[in-house]
Amino acid sequence: MAHRAWFPERLTGRLVELRRHVPENLAAFERWYSDPEVARLTRYQDGPMRREEVERFFHLRVVGPDSLALAVHVLETGRLIGTCAISQLDGDNGSAMYHITIGELDAWGHGYGTEATRLMLGHAFEGLGLHRISLSVFEFNQRAIRSYVSCGFTIEGRARESIWRDGRWWDELMMSILASEWSDRSTEPRTPAPRERARATVES
Numbered sequence: 725m726a727h728r729a730w731f732p733e734r735l736t737g738r739l740v741e742l743r744r745h746v747p748e749n750l751a752a753f754e755r756w757y758s759d760p761e762v763a764r765l766t767r768y769q770d771g772p773m774r775r776e777e778v779e780r781f782f783h784l785r786v787v788g789p790d791s792l793a794l795a796v797h798v799l800e801t802g803r804l805i806g807t808c809a810i811s812q813l814d815g816d817n818g819s820a821m822y823h824i825t826i827g828e829l830d831a832w833g834h835g836y837g838t839e840a841t842r843l844m845l846g847h848a849f850e851g852l853g854l855h856r857i858s859l860s861v862f863e864f865n866q867r868a869i870r871s872y873v874s875c876g877f878t879i880e881g882r883a884r885e886s887i888w889r890d891g892r893w894w895d896e897l898m899m900s901i902l903a904s905e906w907s908d909r910s911t912e913p914r915t916p917a918p919r920e921r922a923r924a925t926v927e928s
């Protein structure tokens with residue numbers, strides 16, 4: 725069974741540090757998830773979460789005893805900018821789902837989320853010994869798709885026209901990465917994937 729003890733106190737990268745969430749982080753969650761732009765990218769429902777929904781989510785999924793969520797902090801300043809998690813841990817099949825929200829809008833596009841995802845994948849595959857990590861992402865969220873591709877995720881399916889947003893239908897993409905793909909990548913030099921390669925995979 726999933727247990728918080730499976731997660732280290734912190735995972736440290738070059739740009740960010742992932743730390744256990746503390747109860748005081750609730751205020752940041754309330755701010756992040758009441759933002760319409762964050763809601764547009766992360767929610768099936770049209771519009772932000774209500775305050776009581778955020779509180780329930782935080783207590784159950786973020787600081788709850790079985791949660792596998794970590795806070796994303798900027799390494800240099802310690803600033804809390806987001807959260808990432810694995811969920812639906814399936815021990816029989818070695819699989820789990822991955823989620824990330826950088827909730828501070830001015831922290832988007834600086835590589836923080838991408839590094840947080842790499843740290844989580846490293847822990848999931850090398851620490852927890854998982855076999856497969858999957859996620860879903862809305863087709864219009866190109867920043868997220870590029871970030872996931874650069875971490876090694878592959879598009880494996882799409883739920884066609886399942887999201888109504890901004891006055892039109894969009895697909896929801898299913899992406900995954902396997903342990904073997906992660907270990908192949910981790911023996912490669914640690915330079916970012918070339919933009920062209922990422923773009924080609926997104927468009928295939």
Ligand SMILES: CC(C)(COP(=O)(O)OP(=O)(O)OC[C@H]1O[C@@H](n2cnc3c(N)ncnc32)[C@H](O)[C@@H]1OP(=O)(O)O)[C@@H](O)C(=O)NCCC(=O)NCCS
Nearest residue numbers: 765825826832833834835836837838861866867868870871
């Ligand atoms: C998605 C998210 C985790 C990405 O993390 P990030 O640190 O902002 O991403 P990066 O700065 O590493 O950028 C990732 C890629 O997107 C590109 N990018 C940046 N801004 C972009 C934009 N406005 N549109 C399209 N691509 C963009 C970057 O150039 C980079 O691509 P490259 O590797 O080919 O150069 C983060 O932005 C986030 O949490 N956003 C809000 C919530 C969300 O969308 N969560 C995911 C739901 S599935």
